[in-house]
Amino acid sequence: MAQQSLTASVKDVAAAAGVSLGTVSNVLNRPDRVAAATREKVERAMAELGFVRNESARSLRAGRTRTLAYVMLDAGNPFFTDVAQGIEHAAEGAELSLFLCNSDARASREATHLGHLEQQRVQGILITPVDPESPVLDAIAHRGTPLVIVDRTRRGAQFCSVAVDDVLGGRLAVEHLVDRGHRRVALVGGPLSIGQVADRFEGARTAWTSAGLPPDDLTLLVADSLTVAAGRSAGERLAGIPSGRRPTAAFCANDLVALGLLQHATTTGLQVPEQLAIVGYDDIEFAAAAAVPLTSVRQPRQELGRAAADLVLDEAGNPQHEHRQVVFTPELVARASTRG
């Protein structure tokens, strides 16, 4: 069972087995068309030489690769790794490799990744873009690589996209708080330029006014990012409000912010949920695992990924594909942080 460390080619295998190169290829691709004895001979030669198919040559010849790619916005956020896992399941089912890239929320990094992926001729690109309106995305789609936007939406029907109804999510969160008797509520998160944040807060306001509550009692605390640190700093500002006017509950634009807020409250002795109830968004694993388990709006993360993969595969394989905007429904998960 000697193995060569320099990679053997189909030609080498053919020579070793004493057959033609076409036969080796047949063994690889239509084993039924080759006589059992020959096949065995070839397979033995492949094992002896340590033959490994060259995917570059394969996809050059085929005109397409067996690869899908997902460009994540932030690999450090468990939300996106869960989405990636959903995509991976779908890719696995279609016998495709999944290429994961991380833009880290930087447009330049994203562009570099997209450039590489286009050169690789991946079958399709899934992306949670830094900016869904970027013309870079149009250029790619225009040149022919199927592209699906994940967890963002975009005006017009240029692309398929998969998202969650953020307006509804915001509504659910605030309805829950109103149900629990809260009459002064804070909205915490930002920047407002992020579509998700704007939508969630819009839903929150709708719920608030539908309940007939005065708009002035819904306080907006804008944060400059959706991070734990931003949540802590919002906690400070909240604590600065005189207790008679201070909100008794906060709806945070994501779980990281909510965890930061929770941390600040706990360390300063503010009781959660007695003095401050908290609702997060995303329902990441750490939300349930927090010291006070967090009420949160759950998004179907894995399904999001799976649906996106299905769309991109349809676009790649189905000639009469039509772009679709899939919208999932979020769900409120009530836990101790709002259990009065």
Next chain:
Amino acid sequence: MAQQSLTASVKDVAAAAGVSLGTVSNVLNRPDRVAAATREKVERAMAELGFVRNESARSLRAGRTRTLAYVMLDAGNPFFTDVAQGIEHAAEGAELSLFLCNSDARASREATHLGHLEQQRVQGILITPVDPESPVLDAIAHRGTPLVIVDRTRRGAQFCSVAVDDVLGGRLAVEHLVDRGHRRVALVGGPLSIGQVADRFEGARTAWTSAGLPPDDLTLLVADSLTVAAGRSAGERLAGIPSGRRPTAAFCANDLVALGLLQHATTTGLQVPEQLAIVGYDDIEFAAAAAVPLTSVRQPRQELGRAAADLVLDEAGNPQHEHRQVVFTPELVARASTRG
């Protein structure tokens, strides 16, 4: 600026610009060798046709790809995404793409990924393996793909590897607890078959006995996985011990377990750190962000990734490469969870 949606090749560009195919290639690869006027003509043609280089053809011709790969053990664990980020920086510097795969701690999935990567002829593979002793790894290295083991070690010098001194880490954790006056301590984590866990606990025992403390006062609480849920269940077992004999501190094999334990303590009213001090391991972002910020043993995650990438690049490019085992030094980060 009309663009073709069917991908144009070098040949098409050559025809459109009225030059030979070799000239187009020169524009791409040695622009200085081609006259300014011609170059401009070619570049215009490329833009008009929306030309995108075909990476498959390129790497087939070159005999190697411009790609590195990292097979992660668990994409959901922030520790590994941080390692990945370190690798990515190194890859970016070397103008390589980084292919991220997730084995999800399943050997079969890992094998599938490795097979694909070998076919892709990636320049090198970085991997945190399910089982560092697996012969699959040897087979790959033997066939010639540079492979570096990340965050695990392996007997013998078959591969390069990059790891952190877990024995020392365990020692630091327990020395810290002893310093703070704790005389009954629990070790929480498992399964013990994981090398990391065994090493950390070994270091813990060394510190304990070196301090002249009786071995019986160091309790081992074996968990069946390194997850938040396992930490909670360990909390229950801990609470079951009569308070006179109950450990006053716990050293957890990783932060997820520590967070679970912390959560259980908080919800059952056990004061942290007054009644139970907790030390975690990994210092993931959520450790500092916990309701009671967690003391933890920090590993240089990004440096780990960067060093691994450097090793694999050396192995790929340097003919007189020699396998090395790099070991980093961990560091204790003291926070509120042990601040008596």
Next chain:
DNA sequence: GCCTCCTTTTGAAACGTTTTAATTCGACGC
């Protein structure tokens, strides 16, 4: 023994790029 039919095997071409050696062409020195 010849023809047909079916199974198995073969040879050649093609995918798109890079590279090397060869060619063209104008300028320059003599």
Next chain:
DNA sequence: GCGTCGAATTAAAACGTTTCAAAAGGAGGC
């Protein structure tokens, strides 16, 4: 005006695979 040199360009080959039409072997019928 001839030879030479250098810069710019070209033509052809190669990378490893798949595919397709064609060829080679049998087996069987007459």
